[in-house]
Amino acid sequence: MRISDADREQVAQVLHLAMSEGRITINELEERLTTVYAAKTVGDLKPVTADLPRSSTAIQPSASRALGLPDDRIGGHPGSGASIAVLSGASRKGSWVVPPQHNSFAFWGGAELDLRHARFAEKHSTITAVAIMGGIDIIVPDDINVDVTGIGFMGAFELEDRAGTPAAPPTAPTVKITGLAFWGGVVVKRKPRKRDTPELEA
Numbered sequence: 001m002r003i004s005d006a007d008r009e010q011v012a013q014v015l016h017l018a019m020s021e022g023r024i025t026i027n028e029l030e031e032r033l034t035t036v037y038a039a040k041t042v043g044d045l046k047p048v049t050a051d052l053p054r055s056s057t058a059i060q061p062s063a064s065r066a067l068g069l070p071d072d073r074i075g076g077h078p079g080s081g082a083s084i085a086v087l088s089g090a091s092r093k094g095s096w097v098v099p100p101q102h103n104s105f106a107f108w109g110g111a112e113l114d115l116r117h118a119r120f121a122e123k124h125s126t127i128t129a130v131a132i133m134g135g136i137d138i139i140v141p142d143d144i145n146v147d148v149t150g151i152g153f154m155g156a157f158e159l160e161d162r163a164g165t166p167a168a169p170p171t172a173p174t175v176k177i178t179g180l181a182f183w184g185g186v187v188v189k190r191k192p193r194k195r196d197t198p199e200l201e202a
Contacts, residue, residue: 030095078121085109102127106134114139120173127177131184141193145174155181159188
């Protein structure tokens with residue numbers, strides 16, 4: 001039987017819970033999530049949770065967040081603390097863990113940070129983005145809170161809301177994005193959460 005995006009998200013929630021309980025590691029979580037988002041049938045999903053408690057499958061992520069319960073995306077070993085693009089490019093995307101502080105720097109280059117499949121080491125994170133004659137694109141999902149306070153000097157430091165949805169609940173992760181754009185641009189794009197297969201960070 002073919003599965004839906006909702007089915008994949010349900011299994012992903014089970015895996016996140018299992019990691020928070022210490023049943024699987026962050027590396028196992030990433031490996032299993034890759035299988036989940038690539039799955040096409042019920043049979044593809046069964047092996048992913050075969051060794052986990054059946055009771056976990058009763059959890060509905062959207063319902064738990066609406067009730068104000070702790071967000072399942074918070075927790076895990078922090079990922080890279082910097083992304084640097086000097087005459088080149090840099091990216092952080094897929095299933096990675098956003099650290100409490102991440103610094104992104106672009107000089108005559110471009111950097112991209114995509115948080116739509118990310119987890120967050122802590123509830124509050126800060127991304128400091130500095131673009132000098134370069135560009136930094138930061139994509140945030142519409143189900144986290146974002147606060148943009150950067151400065152553009154002969155450049156642009158701005159938020160583009162492409163989701164058009166209400167703000168996320170207070171229990172959701174919050175990301176503050178600050179920094180400087182000098183003869184360059186830092187653009188924060190708020191979009192609906194991705195439903196396709198996430199790419200894993202090395």
